[in-house]
Amino acid sequence: MPVPPLSVPLSTRLRYLAMGLRTVVGGRPGGFFIPYRHADSVGHAAPAEYPAAAAAFERAADGFREVLAAIDDHAEALLTIPDSAPPPSPRWGQLWFPGLDAAAAYALVRRHRPARIVEVGAGHSTRFLARARLDGDIAADHRCIDPRPRAALDGLPVRWVREVLAVDHLPLFTALEAGDIAFFDASHILMPGTDVDIILNRILPSLRPGVLVHFHDIFLPDPYPASWAWRGYNEQAAVAALVANRALDPVFASRYALTRMQARQRSAALAAIPVPCPDRESSLWVRVPRA
Numbered sequence: 001m002p003v004p005p006l007s008v009p010l011s012t013r014l015r016y017l018a019m020g021l022r023t024v025v026g027g028r029p030g031g032f033f034i035p036y037r038h039a040d041s042v043g044h045a046a047p048a049e050y051p052a053a054a055a056a057f058e059r060a061a062d063g064f065r066e067v068l069a070a071i072d073d074h075a076e077a078l079l080t081i082p083d084s085a086p087p088p089s090p091r092w093g094q095l096w097f098p099g100l101d102a103a104a105a106y107a108l109v110r111r112h113r114p115a116r117i118v119e120v121g122a123g124h125s126t127r128f129l130a131r132a133r134l135d136g137d138i139a140a141d142h143r144c145i146d147p148r149p150r151a152a153l154d155g156l157p158v159r160w161v162r163e164v165l166a167v168d169h170l171p172l173f174t175a176l177e178a179g180d181i182a183f184f185d186a187s188h189i190l191m192p193g194t195d196v197d198i199i200l201n202r203i204l205p206s207l208r209p210g211v212l213v214h215f216h217d218i219f220l221p222d223p224y225p226a227s228w229a230w231r232g233y234n235e236q237a238a239v240a241a242l243v244a245n246r247a248l249d250p251v252f253a254s255r256y257a258l259t260r261m262q263a264r265q266r267s268a269a270l271a272a273i274p275v276p277c278p279d280r281e282s283s284l285w286v287r288v289p290r291a
Helices: 010-024 039-045 051-059 061-073 099-112 124-135 167-174 195-206 226-231 235-244 254-260 268-272
Strands: 116-120 141-145 159-161 181-184 212-215 249-253 284-287
Touching: 051 061, 051 235, 051 249, 051 254, 061 099, 061 249, 061 254, 061 268, 099 124, 099 181, 099 212, 099 249, 099 254, 099 268, 116 124, 124 141, 124 181, 141 167, 167 195, 195 235, 212 235, 235 284, 249 254
Parallel strands: 116 141, 116 181, 141 159, 181 212
Antiparallel strands: 212 284, 249 284
C-alpha cells in the first residue's frame, strides 16, 4: 500500500498505517498489497501523458467546444449557485465536484434531458445534477448507490440505495437508454471484485448505445497528480485504453479542456465560477458507441 506523505493529516496517515498493517499480517484487509520485485522501476516509467487518449480527445475537440458553449448558454442559472449554501443546495465552495466538473454536468443534463440517471458515489455531484433537473423541468428517475455519501442527500429528489455497488445492481444500468446517464465516482481502484471491476467488466458491456457515462477523478490525458500517488488509484489506466481503442466516444474531458483548450479563459461563465482548488477538476464524459 502506498504511504501518505507528511502533507496528509496525521490522523489519516495513522489510519492508513493501521489498515496497511492489518493487510500485510493477514487480518481484515484494509487495502491491497501486491508484491512486485521490479516496483522500484515503476516511478521512472510513469507516463507524462497518455498520447493515444490525447489523440482521441483532439479528434473530439469540436464536441468539447459544444459542451463549453452549452455551459455559457446556462451561465445565468449557473451563476445563481452560490459559493456557500446549506444542504441540500449545490455550492461552488467545495473540493469534491468543483468548477468545470459541476458546470459540465449541469449543462449536459440540461442538454440531453435524461429519463434515468444512475449515480455510483454520490454527494456534491448529486446536488448539481438535481439542480439541473429542477431548472430544466426534467422528471428523471435518479438513483444513487452509495453507503455513505460525502454530502447529505436528504431533501433531494433522488432514490438513495445505501449499499456498495454490486452485481445485483446491474438491472438499473441495463434499463438505461440513449441519452440516459451512468455516473461513476467510485473507489478508483481496479482489483478483482472492486466496484471499478464491476463497472468496467459488467456494467459498461451491458449499456445500450447512446448512454452517457461519466467518470470522476480522471486526469487524462495526464497521469494522476504526483501528490495523489499514496491513494493507489489505477482506474484511469484502464479507462485510457477504452478511449484510445474507441470502445467509448469522448464527449468532454475537464482536464483536457482546461490544459489544452484554455477553457477557463475562453468561457465567461467559467471565469466567474469560484474554484477553491483549480487542479482538482477531472470529469470525463463518454458515450457508448453504436456497434
